[in-house]
Amino acid sequence: MSNKHHLSFTYLSQEDLLDAGCFDIRMVMDIAEKAMLEFERHHVIFPEKIVQIFNQATQERINCLPATLLDEKVCGVKWVSVFPMNPIEHDQQNLSAIFILSEIETGFPICVMEGTLASNMRVAAIGGLAAKYLARQDSEVIGFIGAGEQAKMHLIAMKAVCPSLKQCRVAAHVVKHEEQFIAELSRLYPEMEFVSTNTNLQKAIEDADILVTATSAQAPLLKATWVKPGTFYSHIGGWEDEFEVALQADKIVCDDWETVTHRTQTLSRMYQEGLINANNIHADLHELVSGKKAGRESQTERIYFNAVGLAYIDIAIAMAMFNRAREKQKGTQLDLQQSMVFEHLGLKSKVKL
Known part of the structure; x- marks a missing residue:
């Protein structure tokens, strides 16, 4: 018998996204254009991002960028780190990101996904869109x-x-x-x-x-x-x-x-x-x-x-990638909870009283 309080979400790795065909710059540019039109219609919520800078000289930082797509009924956030010295000091990429998407009818998460691919594609897509009109x-x-x-x-x-x-x-x-x-x-x-x-x-x-x-x-x-x-x-x-x-x-x-x-x-x-x-x-x-x-x-x-980056476009792209991955049946379903805390059998043995 299923528990009505069971919550799960889809986890998408970068490999899941690639296998689903999400490395599609034309799709990303199309989604970005549509998101801009929704922004003009005031159909998005777009708060200012939160920036934590750890080194002013090198601009090492972690940013938190939230946005809500009202028509899609989804709220999302991108958690992105930018560490410019990584390639030199650690032979690692300088940017990594993760997205969380939640539906806004009950507020539960629906997807956690690798965000570096989407983030990098969004930056390039905006440059490409600008070139479409300006080059x-x-x-x-x-x-x-x-x-x-x-x-x-x-x-x-x-x-x-x-x-x-x-x-x-x-x-x-x-x-x-x-x-x-x-x-x-x-x-x-x-x-x-x-x-x-x-x-x-x-x-x-x-x-x-x-x-x-x-x-x-x-x-x-x-x-x-x-x-x-x-x-x-x-x-x-x-x-x-x-x-x-x-x-x-x-x-x-x-x-x-x-x-x-x-x-x-x-x-x-x-x-x-x-x-x-x-x-x-x-x-x-x-x-x-x-x-x-x-x-x-x-x-x-x-x-x-x-371009400095707009969170509502990031979230629109992440949602499009999530939808494509679902269509291709990619990703892993993970449990957030099987039941609410006090519904767990044998809870007494797990509580420090």
Whole structure:
């Protein structure tokens, strides 16, 4: 006889998600666009994230990002750690994440899932969506400063929205990271030309049509003089570019300007120093998705895009992955409880009185 107080949830490992076909950048971009439209309709609850920084110099931190999708009747949270020194000090990835999803009719959890895949894909998908509206559609050369997981994910997203891309240049802190980037991504895109710049940042950027900075550096690596007219620049990390890169841009677009003002990116620093304000921001990305504001309007515009990450998009992506995994019958069902505490037989032997 089943106990009505029995509670269980689905656990999804990264391998479960991969086996279910969740490494699907087009699905993730589609979900992100739909989530932005729901945000405009006020169908999401989107609190500010909680940040715990353990090292101001390296920005080692753990973040807690909650959001609720009212139409989906699901509340979720992403618990994500960012430890930039991990690759150097421990030969480990610098980001790890986990999601918890709960339904909001009774409040019980329905899924706990590995979140690094979804988190990395969300960052890249937002960059890709921005490129869809802001990059030149005849873009042929993409240049990366940084060669880690985010750079790799971004190439997948950028290639999806800009199939005209023919050459990829990459500059990293050490040559072996450039070589690893090329070895891994050239298998996915054998038709593309990949160029290792031997850590020469300028060589990666000059004359490129799309620029991506994906580093953990807290220094202005990207120089304004390297950015040609007509370029689309996707800024991912913290302080990765000279202030002049933004000041010379014809348009500045954010995923959410209000959120940017509370963070540590280049634009955040400029805002705090009084160099820019809301009047300098052309649009938030959801306004381009809904058509309220224009994207690229000329071939010569320099366009600067900065995303800091929005929890409601993370949760929407996690929910889509959960649904796909269920369809594919992937994952493990785990018990939260068999019954309520005082329903357990033999409880007396387990209680310290």
